[in-house]
Amino acid sequence: MENRTGKGLSFAKRIYGPRVLGTALCLISVLAGVYPLAPPGGLLGLLALNGLVWPHIAYQLARRAKEPFQAERRNLLCDSLFCGFWVAVLHFNPLPTVTLLSMVTMNNIAGGGWRLLRQGLAAQLLGMLTAITLFGLGWAPQSTPAQVVACLPMLTLYPLAVGWVCYRLAIQLSEHKRTLSALSRTDSLTGLLNHGAWKDALNRKFRTCQHEHSQAVLALIDIDHFKEINDTFGHLIGDEVLRHLSVQLGRNLRDTDLAGRYGGDEFCVILPGLSMAQACDVMERVRLIFGNYHHPQAHGLRVTLSIGLAACRLELGDSAAWLEEADKALYVAKNTGRNRVSVSVADNLLLT
DSSP: OHHHHHHHHHHHHHHHHHHHHHHHHHHHHHHHHHGGGOOOHHHHHHHHIIIIIHHHHHHHHHHHSSSHHHHHHHHHHHHHHHHHHHHHHTTTOHHHHHHHHHHHHHHHHHHHHHHHHHHHHHHHHHHHHHHHHHHOOOOOOOOOHHHHHHHHHHHHHHHHHHHHHHHHHHHHHHHHHHHHHHHHTBOTTTOSBOHHHHHHHHHHHHHHHHHHTOOEEEEEEEETTHHHHHHHHOHHHHHHHHHHHHHHHHHHSOTTOEEEEEETTEEEEEEETOOHHHHHHHHHHHHHHHHTOOOTTOTTOOOOEEEEEEEOOTTOOSHHHHHHHHHHHHHHHHHTTSSSEEEOHHHHHHHO
């Protein structure tokens, strides 16, 4: 309900400005057509009320409603009812009739599609029948020059206002799309790339390195004994440990490095443009800084990292083979005492 209410208020706010402009311009068009017919003063007062006061009433009705979206759809039907009424009062003068009906119909399609269009047509017909009942049926096939001039602002300014609203809406939708795209690629707990997004980045970086013969090092990071941390101190503390590692990665990596949460307590980093020795220095710094972590509510908590490194080499067939090399190096780090940085066998031979 809160979501629908928020969307409804936004909808009402978008329509408010164009309705204020549109009804004022309609007032000019209708007045130019009605005035030669010597209308009663009450009719002119109703026209002024519709053209100048109704938009504000409509907005307040929508703003105060429990479901603003539905209230605004009812307001659009009222617009259609008023439009049909004034068209019949104008004795169906062709130019203002087409102008008014087309603008209101455009609003109905934009606001509710075919269903609101059909309901709007029915409301227009009801408005016409009401005016015919009160003032009789008339026909004015000719538009005077004054009536033509009076319709020009409606034909030019109102579509401009509606176009601007549509443009702003398209910009907002584009921003929402980018935000949703970013969220779909981001791990909600750490803010790093999630598993799928990081695997895509790994594939792209592997192809780039193979094509350009450039350097890159892959690091797999595992928080030692993380299950024991959760069992001893609770999952909330465990989540804090995960977030702390992500913060330290953000502080100690470059903007060009790609860090992600591979799953559970395992993280992964791509370090482009670095030699293995440089990558070792970076990961060793991360390991030492992370090892100094202390949580005020978890006395006795000690955290360490095991890290496996593998360079992207030409003989590797694909990114999966690169990842496997780093995983083997991580396995060595975890089985030789943990809390250390280990280099893949092939890269270790090159270093020595």
